[in-house]
Amino acid sequence: MSTSNAVPLGLDQKYCSECAKVLLRRAEICPGCGCRQFTAPQPASQGSGLSVNQDPFVGHMILLILLNCLWSGLGNLAIGDKRGGRFAAINIAVFIVGFFTAFIPVLLYFGYCCYEGYQFLLANKASTSS
Numbered sequence: 001m002s003t004s005n006a007v008p009l010g011l012d013q014k015y016c017s018e019c020a021k022v023l024l025r026r027a028e029i030c031p032g033c034g035c036r037q038f039t040a041p042q043p044a045s046q047g048s049g050l051s052v053n054q055d056p057f058v059g060h061m062i063l064l065i066l067l068n069c070l071w072s073g074l075g076n077l078a079i080g081d082k083r084g085g086r087f088a089a090i091n092i093a094v095f096i097v098g099f100f101t102a103f104i105p106v107l108l109y110f111g112y113c114c115y116e117g118y119q120f121l122l123a124n125k126a127s128t129s130s
Contacts, residue, residue, distance in 0.1 A: 064117040072113040081120040
């Protein structure tokens with residue numbers, strides 16, 4: 001498929017995946033070669049209440065927070081942060097201290113683990129996008 005002499009596409013156009021003919025974006029079959037077109041996921045309209053986010057960053061953040069609610073450091077391990085094992089081990093001491101101090105240290109440590117996991121995700125996102 002040679003696109004060196006390509007015609008600029010409009011917002012509602014795409015190229016055929018087989019013969020490179022210009023098609024309407026919603027076309028399922030190319031009228032030129034008859035090849036079935038594979039449609040890319042369309043972005044959700046702004047008017048809908050729910051949108052499907054294809055960014056794995058959001059999914060990793062949800063996993064990080066939910067698993068850290070169960071045990072601080074577990075979410076960090078799940079997203080690939082190797083320090084999560086150390087965070088989980090420290091969590092035992094934090095729970096013992098928290099038992100005698102209204103669990104405020106437990107909440108603070110949960111926040112710290114989530115913050116560290118967030119920073120880890122940001123660093124990975126920056127390194128994979130460049």
